[in-house]
Amino acid sequence: MLLTLACGSLFFPGLFALCTWGLRRARPAWTDSDCVMISTRLVSSVQAVLATGSGIVIIRSCNDVITDRHWLAREYVWFLIPYMIYDSYAMYLCEWYRTGDQSRRQSLTTFQSFLSKNRLMITHHAVILFVLVPVAQKLRGDLGDFFVGCIFTAELSTPFVSLGRVLIQLKQQHTLLYKVNGILTLTTFLCCRILLFPFMYWSYGQQQGLSLLQVPFNIPFYCNVANGFLIAPQIYWFSLLCKKATRLFDAPPARKDGSTPRDPTHVEGPAVF
Template sequence: MLSILACGSLFFPGLFYGLRKVLKSTFTHWNDADVVAVSERLVSSVHASLATVSGLVVVNTCQNVMTDRHWLVDSFVLFGAPYMLYDISAMYLTHYHQHRLGTSAAHQNHSLQTVKAFLRKERLLVLHHMALLLVFMPIVLFFRRGLGDFFIACFWMTEFSTPFVSLGKILIQFGLENSKLHWINGVMVLASFFTCRILLFPYMYWRYGRQFDIPLHSVPFHLPLHCNVGNLSILAPQVYWFILLVKKARRLYLRKGNAQGPKTE
């Protein structure tokens, strides 16, 4: 258990450090903010890819959604736990270097003020990471009595949209926000987010109902209240973030249409 935790503690910060070195030497015209931001997003994509693949493996293995076990579940929870603390640190570094780009803040050092500004800006993501670390991880490892590997793996598959979100931010950073690739990636962001972060919940209820011969609309009434409340508490921010993504996509589409203007003969 400790060895797996140690591997995760070394892997994610080590990958971040290595990517910063490579990007800094490869793209010599980039500033520190660019290097840190791209490195953070690449590591985030790696973690998301590992989580998605692990989730697919477990979901396709578990026939009984309640009792079937897979060794990947506890192992990946331990391996991925350090990522939560690492990612908060990496997000803070991105915020810090971007803040220093301003003329008046060019020589500003780390301070309580910059930490507070970061927490105000990224409060939802920080809360999300800490909840996974302090609530989700102990439940998975110690309190679920070996039940529900299938459902935990389903939650991992919500990370499928993360690489597309990261790629979109990287394309903007390269000045390619008006490119066809950015448009295609935006469609993939919306499709993957809606499929793996919203439709995933009725899929889990459907799999449970199919196993116990319960109609989908009746499944919530056959589950303990805390299961429904827990699912709702996870689903709610996903719906909120999806609405933000749709609004952003609509603004970009309208801005692009206005920039092109009406055609004249």
């Protein structure tokens, strides 16, 4: 546990610092805000790949969705804790660079702006750290590694969300890549963050000889409540992505400087973990 926590505490901030340093050297014309934001997205994408890979390994190794065990189901959660703390600070750092007033790095105004714009994401991070981590590591006992693996795979959509934000930052909304990435974002988000929950219910039903509709009435009530809390923000974020998608193929023409007006439906990239 302690070794995994230490590795995560070094890996994510270290990768962020390395990416920022590399981008500043490779793209000297980019602003500090560009380098920091893109580095943040790169680290998020790396974490997403690691989480998705861990989830797939866990799912494939668990024939019994209730009792089968895999060490990654617990160990990766310890690795994830430093990421959630790092990511909270990285979001604030992006806000600080976005304001452009570096003399007010620790100012109350900047911090209040950060809290106001990221209320849902901050709450999401806090719930993961103070609720889901204790549940995953202690309260569930030795059961349910399969479902932990399923939750990990929800991160599959994160690299596409991150790429979309990078393209917006670089004013590439008019490109074919941006449109293709938008389709992939919607597809992976729907499959891995929305349909994931019916899949978990279906998997349990297959093992217990229950239909999908029977499962909610044959599991503890708190399981349904917990899944409801997990899927609710995903549905909200998916609705925002759908609104954005309606404008994807009807974007306003580029300005003379090559930029496009800021997308009014833009929200910070969602994340389960």
